[in-house]
Amino acid sequence: xxxxxxxxxxxxxxxxxxxxxxxxxxxxxxxxxxxxxxxxxxxxxxxxxxxxxxxxxxxxxxxxxxxxxxxxxxxxxxxxxxxxxxxxxxxxxxxxxxxxxxxxxxxxxxxxxxxxxxxxxxxxxxxxxxxxxxxxxxxxxxxxxxxxxxxxxxxxxxxxxxxxxxxxxxxxxxxxxxxxxxxxxxxxxxxxxxxxxxxxxxxxxxxxxxxxxxxxxxxxxxxxxxxxxxxxxxxxxxxxxxxxxxxxxxxxxxxxxxxxxxxxxxxxxxxxxxxxxxxxxxxxxxxxxxxxxxxxxxxxxxxxxxxxxxxxxxxxxxxxxxxxxxxxxxxxxxxxxxxxxxxxxxxxxxxxxxxxxxxxxxxxxxxxxxxxxxxxxxxxxxxxxxxxxxxxxxxxxxxxxxxxxxxxxxxxxxxxxxxxxxxxxxxxxxxxxxxxxxxxxxxxxxxxxxxxxxxxxxxxxxxxxxxxx
Amino acid sequence: xxxxxxxxxxxxxxxxxxxxxxxxxxxxxxxxxxxxxxxxxxxxxxxxxxxxxxxxxxxxxxxxxxxxxxxxxxxxxxxxxxxxxxxxxxxxxxxxxxxxxxxxxxxxxxxxxxxxxxxxxxxxxxxxxxxxxxxxxxxxxxxxxxxxxxxxxxxxxxxxxxxxxxxxxxxxxxxxxxxxxxxxxxxxxxxxxxxxxxxxxxxxxxxxxxxxxxxxxxxxxxxxxxxxxxxxxxxxxxxxxxxxxxxxxxxxxxxxxxxxxxxxxxxxxxxxxxxxxxxxxxxxxxxxxxxxxxxxxxxxxxxxxxxxxxxxxxxxxxxxxxxxxxxxxxxxxxxxxxxxxxxxxxxxxxxxxxxxxxxxxxxxxxxxxxxxxxxxxxxxxxxxxxxxxxxxxxxxxxxxxxxxxxxxxxxxxxxxxxxxxxxxxxxxxxxxxxxxxxxxxxxxxxxxxxxxxxxxxxxxxxxxxxxxxxxxxxxxxxxxxxxxxxx
Numbered sequence: 001x002x003x004x005x006x007x008x009x010x011x012x013x014x015x016x017x018x019x020x021x022x023x024x025x026x027x028x029x030x031x032x033x034x035x036x037x038x039x040x041x042x043x044x045x046x047x048x049x050x051x052x053x054x055x056x057x058x059x060x061x062x063x064x065x066x067x068x069x070x071x072x073x074x075x076x077x078x079x080x081x082x083x084x085x086x087x088x089x090x091x092x093x094x095x096x097x098x099x100x101x102x103x104x105x106x107x108x109x110x111x112x113x114x115x116x117x118x119x120x121x122x123x124x125x126x127x128x129x130x131x132x133x134x135x136x137x138x139x140x141x142x143x144x145x146x147x148x149x150x151x152x153x154x155x156x157x158x159x160x161x162x163x164x165x166x167x168x169x170x171x172x173x174x175x176x177x178x179x180x181x182x183x184x185x186x187x188x189x190x191x192x193x194x195x196x197x198x199x200x201x202x203x204x205x206x207x208x209x210x211x212x213x214x215x216x217x218x219x220x221x222x223x224x225x226x227x228x229x230x231x232x233x234x235x236x237x238x239x240x241x242x243x244x245x246x247x248x249x250x251x252x253x254x255x256x257x258x259x260x261x262x263x264x265x266x267x268x269x270x271x272x273x274x275x276x277x278x279x280x281x282x283x284x285x286x287x288x289x290x291x292x293x294x295x296x297x298x299x300x301x302x303x304x305x306x307x308x309x310x311x312x313x314x315x316x317x318x319x320x321x322x323x324x325x326x327x328x329x330x331x332x333x334x335x336x337x338x339x340x341x342x343x344x345x346x347x348x349x350x351x352x353x354x355x356x357x358x359x360x361x362x363x364x365x366x367x368x369x370x371x372x373x374x375x376x377x378x379x380x381x382x383x384x385x386x387x388x389x390x391x392x393x394x395x396x397x398x399x400x401x402x403x404x405x406x407x408x409x410x411x412x413x414x415x416x417x418x419x420x421x422x423x424x425x426x427x428x429x430x431x432x433x434x435x436x437x438x439x440x441x442x443x444x445x446x447x448x449x450x451x452x453x454x455x456x457x458x459x460x461x462x463x464x465x466x467x468x469x
Numbered sequence: 470x471x472x473x474x475x476x477x478x479x480x481x482x483x484x485x486x487x488x489x490x491x492x493x494x495x496x497x498x499x500x501x502x503x504x505x506x507x508x509x510x511x512x513x514x515x516x517x518x519x520x521x522x523x524x525x526x527x528x529x530x531x532x533x534x535x536x537x538x539x540x541x542x543x544x545x546x547x548x549x550x551x552x553x554x555x556x557x558x559x560x561x562x563x564x565x566x567x568x569x570x571x572x573x574x575x576x577x578x579x580x581x582x583x584x585x586x587x588x589x590x591x592x593x594x595x596x597x598x599x600x601x602x603x604x605x606x607x608x609x610x611x612x613x614x615x616x617x618x619x620x621x622x623x624x625x626x627x628x629x630x631x632x633x634x635x636x637x638x639x640x641x642x643x644x645x646x647x648x649x650x651x652x653x654x655x656x657x658x659x660x661x662x663x664x665x666x667x668x669x670x671x672x673x674x675x676x677x678x679x680x681x682x683x684x685x686x687x688x689x690x691x692x693x694x695x696x697x698x699x700x701x702x703x704x705x706x707x708x709x710x711x712x713x714x715x716x717x718x719x720x721x722x723x724x725x726x727x728x729x730x731x732x733x734x735x736x737x738x739x740x741x742x743x744x745x746x747x748x749x750x751x752x753x754x755x756x757x758x759x760x761x762x763x764x765x766x767x768x769x770x771x772x773x774x775x776x777x778x779x780x781x782x783x784x785x786x787x788x789x790x791x792x793x794x795x796x797x798x799x800x801x802x803x804x805x806x807x808x809x810x811x812x813x814x815x816x817x818x819x820x821x822x823x824x825x826x827x828x829x830x831x832x833x834x835x836x837x838x839x840x841x842x843x844x845x846x847x848x849x850x851x852x853x854x855x856x857x858x859x860x861x862x863x864x865x866x867x868x869x870x871x872x873x874x875x876x877x878x879x880x881x882x883x884x885x886x887x888x889x890x891x892x893x894x895x896x897x898x899x900x901x902x903x904x905x906x907x908x909x910x911x912x913x914x915x916x917x918x919x920x921x922x923x924x925x926x927x928x929x930x931x932x933x934x935x936x937x938x939x940x941x942x943x944x945x946x947x948x949x950x951x952x953x954x955x956x
Contacts (some may be wrong), residue, residue, distance in 0.1 A: 128729050233681075283889055285887070285889075287885075290884045290885050290886075291884060291885075318606055337884060338884055347841050348841060349888070350887060351839075351840035351841050351847040351887065352847060352889050
């Protein structure tokens with residue numbers, strides 16, 4: 001019996017399912033179906049190796065894996081689709097899952113139509129999202145890396161905490177009457193915080209990529225330690241509006257909300273918010289700001305799955321059928337040129353079948369100015385490492401805390417570390433108040449890659465002091 | 470090393486097994502000893518759990534045979550909690566006493582006591598809470614009473630939003646709620662809209678369980694309206710209450726309205742106009758929100774595709790017969806993919822019952838193409854029309870002829886590209902120059918007499934009001950009223 005026989009266990013050589021294994025599994029599942037109709041199957045299998053440490057000591061080292069099988073049955077005549085998920089791959093469990101999906105399908109009223117199969121065929125991209133190095137990073141190697149990250153901090157008398165994870169995933173989708181779509185992807189992440197034992201300073205650094213060779217753990221360790229040492233003994237300054245220099249990670253922690261808004265065309269048209277242009281009473285529909293300038297003209301925000309640093313799984317399915325993830329430019333030189341939407345929106349609002357797939361990966365264009373030049377040209381301002389706990393107060397206004405390094409700049413130089421501050425401002429205001437834009441770099445964003453520049457902006461609003469280091 | 474693994478495994482099994490044996494697995498109905506629960510939240514969660522497990526069982530049965538399924542609220546007003554649910558509530562609430570529980574848990578405890586049929590404890594708790602309110606704290610008193618009204622009527626929604634608590638007062642405590650509403654409306658700071666809504670909620674729940682009480686609530690609603698100033702009548706709030714006020718008028722003057730309809734459509738229309746004048750005055754801007762196009766000639770239905778039309782030479786509505794014109798809205802896709810409890814399917818069931826009861830009634834279903842069907846787009850308009858026929862006539866067995874119009878459209882310029890439908894003739898004609906309020910452009914059904922005059926458009930459902938009026942019209946068709954005697 002093959003590796004996918006009556007009872008499947010994943011051994012170390014099979015940490016996730018290959019295309020062929022998924023195809024075999026799908027055929028087995030389809031063989032259990034009764035009553036005709038269509039069977040759609042999605043299979044996600046993943047492996048994750050992780051290591052976590054705190055106070056310079058490892059607290060967790062794990063090696064986990066799981067499979068998720070989503071079975072959707074559509075029966076002929078006036079029935080709907082039934083959906084069941086399982087992670088049990090033996091015949092008895094899969095048969096039970098298919099029967100349950102068929103029971104649900106019987107219970108739902110649904111008009112079967114001659115045109116329900118009109119999802120157009122499409123080619124999906126083959127982005128760079130797999131790394132043998134990431135997949136091959138063993139428990140022992142993860143331990144050695146952690147040791148190398150902890151040692152400098154410990155040697156400096158500091159406390160460090162951090163997390164390393166490498167992950168591999170196989171994603172298969174088999175829409176009815178369509179060929180199997182499959183992609184395998186690795187992801188890697190490494191982040192650490194270094195703190196003064198007396199709680200006088202804190203530094204952070206992190207990196208993420210599908211390819212572990214693109215993450216430099218030792219550089220991250222040096223950076224986190226340096227930030228910690230430089231942020232010690234902060235002074236208190238008054239909250240208020242400051243010119244800010246935001247490092248790329250800080251920019252990302254705000255712009256991620258902009259990207260989320262760019263991914264929801266329906267909300268942009270129908271809900272109050274920075275991208276909403278109000279209700280058109282003549283046409284009786286909500287309007288977005290498509291075609292209008294929404295941020296500084298130096299900025300372009302886009303995503304291309306074929307960008308070597310921005311690969312994502314190149315297809316999706318929002319329950320309305322599969323679609324490809326193609327390149328999109330949401331904002332072009334400050335002008336809102338596109339908004340993402342799924343197949344539901346495409347069908348209902350545009351009466352076509354071509355969505356612009358939502359995704360959180362993005363590239364933000366940059367400029368020629370280095371952070372050092374930004375500092376040198378600042379009379380008085382703040383240098384921000386990153387933000388923490390950012391949350392919306394309303395559709396456009398956010399609040400959050402500075403974290404892991406905040407410095408006052410006076411007369412073109414960093415003059416002192418300052419205590420953390422709470423900000424209350426809008427990323428949309430920020431992106432319309434730019435003075436200088438730097439070179440975009442990959443930031444720590446394990447769930448969706450992002451390439452972001454540092455920014456210098458005026459009048460960023462800090463609203464209160466935070467005592468926490 | 471392998472030996473160490475075995476030793477550790479044995480140790481884990483030895484440590485874990487006793488706990489697993491002592492575990493009580495959850496099963497429906499709730500097998501846990503809820504009497505051990507110590508907080509009201511645990512009890513309400515247990516009741517919700519058991520109620521869901523009990524009620525979900527028959528949820529997939531078509532309910533064509535049951536009356537008035539349109540109004541789940543009304544059905545709930547009559548029905549007690551299922552026995553297993555009430556039993557859990559009684560067991561779980563045993564430790565709480567209305568005279569001793571902390572008032573901080575007032576609202577959830579009130580719900581718990583009513584679920585357990587411990588109305589005396591609920592009343593005691595409410596009295597304690599009201600006593601705590603200062604004599605001049607009108608806002609707080611109103612808030613407490615408003616909460617209590619919702620709990621006693623088990624109104625699970627407030628202003629379209631879910632109520633913050635699970636409510637289980639089944640059957641609704643109409644008598645207690647009426648006295649609470651009476652106390653609520655006497656608070657001077659309570660605005661007229663809230664007074665109207667309180668009476669309206671009571672009336673909706675009472676209408677199928679206690680028509681005398683519903684009648685009192687309807688009269689009280691009209692009294693609130695009669696007490697309004699001209700300024701208040703001209704407010705947008707007044708217009709937004711038009712449906713509720715019309716329903717109160719319909720209920721309060723039901724006998725007179727049916728009598729007038731027996732006489733003639735003109736008499737019926739005249740009586741409505743008189744009533745609108747009483748509640749809204751003669752200001753045309755105010756009347757606009759109330760008046761329906763009753764008494765107007767029903768425009769002839771146009772179609773690019775007809776389905777299930779017996780005689781293609783006869784226009785619809787059919788002259789000389791009583792007609793029902795129903796605008797269908799496929800834009801609401803829950804109509805095509807939903808369980809039998811959806812509003813669409815319950816509406817369809819009501820329509821089938823009407824057709825079954827009145828075979829002589831001519832029913833015309835009216836639809837237009839949208840450039841999509843279900844999850845797919847764009848089908849050619851003819852194919853879309855055929856899908857309508859299949860979905861409504863073949864699969865859902867809706868009665869009557871189906872008229873489908875191809876909708877002309879244009880697109881917003883790129884990058885927007887959205888399809889903008891132009892108005893189709895049927896919608897334009899049945900809008901009557903937009904002289905009446907059509908909520909979200911979803912038309913109610915039009916009842917049309919044998920002379921082609923629109924008799925009524927406002928029905929709570931196909932099961933309420935409409936059958937009586939159809940019966941009157943069909944009787945009139947057999948025995949025409951004498952001319953020259955209209956009011």
